[in-house]
Amino acid sequence: MKFKVFCTIFVLCVGISLISCNGTQEQAEQEEPEQVMDLAQVRQSIEEANVKFGEAASSGDATALASLYTEDARLLPPNSEMIQGREGVEAFWAGGFQMGIKEIVLTTVEVMGMGDMVCEIGKAVVTIQPEGQEAIEDIGKYVVIWKKTADGTWKLHVDIWNTNLPLQ
Amino acid sequence: MKFKVFCTIFVLCVGISLISCNGTQEQAEQEEPEQVMDLAQVRQSIEEANVKFGEAASSGDATALASLYTEDARLLPPNSEMIQGREGVEAFWAGGFQMGIKEIVLTTVEVMGMGDMVCEIGKAVVTIQPEGQEAIEDIGKYVVIWKKTADGTWKLHVDIWNTNLPLQ
Numbered sequence: 001m002k003f004k005v006f007c008t009i010f011v012l013c014v015g016i017s018l019i020s021c022n023g024t025q026e027q028a029e030q031e032e033p034e035q036v037m038d039l040a041q042v043r044q045s046i047e048e049a050n051v052k053f054g055e056a057a058s059s060g061d062a063t064a065l066a067s068l069y070t071e072d073a074r075l076l077p078p079n080s081e082m083i084q085g086r087e088g089v090e091a092f093w094a095g096g097f098q099m100g101i102k103e104i105v106l107t108t109v110e111v112m113g114m115g116d117m118v119c120e121i122g123k124a125v126v127t128i129q130p131e132g133q134e135a136i137e138d139i140g141k142y143v144v145i146w147k148k149t150a151d152g153t154w155k156l157h158v159d160i161w162n163t164n165l166p167l168q
Numbered sequence: 169m170k171f172k173v174f175c176t177i178f179v180l181c182v183g184i185s186l187i188s189c190n191g192t193q194e195q196a197e198q199e200e201p202e203q204v205m206d207l208a209q210v211r212q213s214i215e216e217a218n219v220k221f222g223e224a225a226s227s228g229d230a231t232a233l234a235s236l237y238t239e240d241a242r243l244l245p246p247n248s249e250m251i252q253g254r255e256g257v258e259a260f261w262a263g264g265f266q267m268g269i270k271e272i273v274l275t276t277v278e279v280m281g282m283g284d285m286v287c288e289i290g291k292a293v294v295t296i297q298p299e300g301q302e303a304i305e306d307i308g309k310y311v312v313i314w315k316k317t318a319d320g321t322w323k324l325h326v327d328i329w330n331t332n333l334p335l336q
Contacts, residue, residue, distance in 0.1 A: 076330065115283060119313050145280070162328065
């Protein structure tokens with residue numbers, strides 16, 4: 001009789017254990033759609049950050065613009081060496097505003113990857129008007145690696161771009 | 169007595185269940201160092217692919233070069249619209265060889281991210297010698313998003329670059 005009780009309880013416990021394991025597996029399987037949803041949410045955060053990027057550019061505010069980058073961000077501008085660190089990023093954009101950058105409009109084309117780092121491909125339209133001259137428009141494209149920072153904000157971590165316009 | 173046996177077996181089973189759960193957690197925690205090791209391996213694969221990239225460029229073999237890209241790769245060359253798909257990638261490099269590209273040397277600076285997609289930042293030295301002219305050297309930088317394909321090979325999925333040289 002004791003043996004029968006033992007067997008019953010043993011089978012019961014193994015059953016519970018299996019159900020528990022199965023639950024964990026199901027949870028793991030359910031993570032994928034959540035991740036897919038995450039990417040849509042990340043894209044929204046990126047697009048919101050790009051609006052702030054445009055606002056900072058229109059105000060000629062290099063400090064506000066640099067605050068959208070990570071502390072150790074890498075900037076890879078055309079006709080320049082690679083720049084690393086937020087201070088260098090701020091100095092670069094301050095120089096750009098002095099040279100006449102008036103407006104930067106960024107449009108996300110694609111967001112890929114997952115985790116705490118994603119890649120954005122986008123199109124950029126930059127309006128430049130040096131003092132006393134006509135405004136010119138540069139149409140280009142970019143790749144930005146966005147990194148999720150400790151407070152949950154997505155920031156530009158790697159930023160490279162080039163022009164679509166033919167060589168002059 | 170039956171109750172005592174029940175309690176003993178129950179405690180035993182809960183214990184086994186907890187040990188089992190703990191094992192799963194430890195396994196999850198152990199995944200991180202493996203991932204770090206993975207990134208070093210991925211960097212090695214990328215550097216090997218970059219050697220093949222250089223060899224294909226030196227041979228002026230656009231087909232071999234394009235085979236290093238994913239089927240739906242995006243190429244973002246300066247002074248050009250965005251190009252998508254391996255066929256377009258091949259046509260672009262074929263055009264580059266016709267224009268006089270003789271050598272491309274790629275040097276990896278940093279590899280970041282994880283999973284099936286990683287970001288490489290690098291430096292590029294491109295030697296161009298149009299027919300009957302002196303060779304010129306373009307020094308630039310690039311960002312490549314590498315994607316792990318079904319057969320385990322890492323291929324260029326997004327490729328953007330620009331020059332370090334000042335505007336002429």
